Amino acid sequence: MCNRLFSGLLFLCLSFHVLAQTEVRVGVLKFGTVNWEIDVIKHHKLDEKYQFKLKVTSLASKNASAVALQSDAVDIILSDWFWVNRQRFEHKDYTLFPTSRATGGLYIAPSSGMVSLNDLTGKTVGIAGGAVDKNWLLLQAYSQSKYQLDLKAAVDPVFAAPPLLNRLMMRGDLASTINFWHYGARLKAAGYKPLVTVPEMLAELGVDAQIPLLGWVFSQRWANENPRVIEGFLQASLEAKRILFSSDLEWQRISALVKAENPAVFAALKADYRAGLLGQFGEKELAGSKHVFTILAKQGGSTLVGKATTLSEGTFWKTNLLADSFNAKVAQ
Template sequence: MRLARYLIGAIAALLCLGFTAQAQERTLRISVLKFGTVNWELDTIKRHGLDKAHGFDLSVQGVAGGAAAKVAFQGGEADVIVSDWLWVARQRAAGKDFVFIPYSKAVGGLLVPEDSSPNGLADLAGGRIGIAGGPLDKSWLILQAYAEKNFGLDLKTQTEQAFGAPPLIFKSALSGELDGAINFWHFAAKMEAAGMRKLVDISDAARDLGLDPETPLLGYVVKGELVREHSELVQGFAQASRDAKALLATDDAEWDRLRNRMNAKTDAEFEALKAGFRAGIPAALPVDQDAAARMLEIMYEVGGEDLLGQASKLPDGTFYAP
């Protein structure tokens, strides 16, 4: 009898361990900025149980900066982060098996004060431009290529640049300290809501350069090992993301629920953020590899190895293919 009880207990313990392991396999850890716009989508996934509906449990880990998220990801403390596919291409060219799942095609623009004199990009020669994201910001690089092509203007040498965090550029632009500013799309939306005007839309500049503005720049990044060994988990996450986007694209009540998370100080800001997110939803199609390759080549011409390392050409396997 004692042996039987021991065997039953041992079997139960093994079963418990098995269930625990299965639960761990079904948990997907994502490390993101605590106040990033991606949290609106992740909140929607959790609120409506879209993770459970697709066979996994999403665990959201908030961090203070993008660098911290990348450290967690590369150190095995996170399964997913958010970055741009150019970074993924650089990592793949360096031998790291990272894969990009599209999240957003939203980009900002070059904004100027409403009552300022510039009517075109050439009018900013000699002026001061604020840029969020640093000298390798993708919008800034696209704008440089656009200015050179259309106006023979070298923005890097013919303007003064002020680099800073998005909130700092936002405040400096509204206070009139800058002649123009490039900011992340959600800060740009707030700047427009506050009365600034868009001098150049980065999507228009990209199109003028022969690029496809439908190419999503931001996305979720996972490791190739996860895609190969747990394909159903990655596919489930990708579908949960699409389902959340479908809700946010059509249901205003979802945005009313999210408003407290959006840091929108006015109705105008709230509507601008909602519209900007919706405009940034990419098509549910595979990424156009040729269009992405053209974008990477132009980015390499402008940003060089500082931006892309050895990725002068688009590495195979950069984009997730279910």
């Protein structure tokens, strides 16, 4: 009996050791804001706490991230659910755990005098992310619904890299711009304001829920084969976000990574990062995402959604981890 007990204990110890040493290979953009979270995980040894070994691969672009995942060079990347849904209609089993929500808006100069989208007619609008940028498509749907305005025909769209768009905006070469969230935060810090926000667009289009934007993407088969590992990684990710959500001291610690140009930009980045965290994802949010898919599929067509005709049942990873995670008020 003692021998059987000893063997059982030895097996448990060995199993724990193997789990603790299980490597999770995560691919992230080299200069992406996700590196703030990765740094928090490493600094606080959250991978050790949740019994996996984090290995980070820096990648040059969104396309490089997709290639790395598809070639099995990494286990997890950060991407958007439209890409995941598109892959599932190509018979790939990728799935997504949502982490951030759709935010941002269309920014204008405070002295522009514009009060509605009608005022943009004939003017130049800068857009990051290309012709099928989701906020740009959402803005088109919003303008049609609220003003019966064909915004795409009414304005002169300019597609450019996010830093260039901000420079053009601040130089007065653009009437307005839609940019990625951290560039929008920089515009706000410089006194620019949103003519319309993404939540306002969604409300006009009948969406009353937090809609996810990005999330951790991985193979459903891999996750099913490694349930404790993926749960451990997601727990570590959520804990890192909670630290950034609640601790101003942690932001001071990672300030070199944030690379804010001045204190106003730093404050705006911190506030907008916190505001962009997805607090919950349940049936209401899933229904809202299906509605958004229908809206944007109509605007962007196959260029955006590929062969997909609806939101796949497995696009979002089923988990109970994300439940009111970031809804508490944070003292600034």
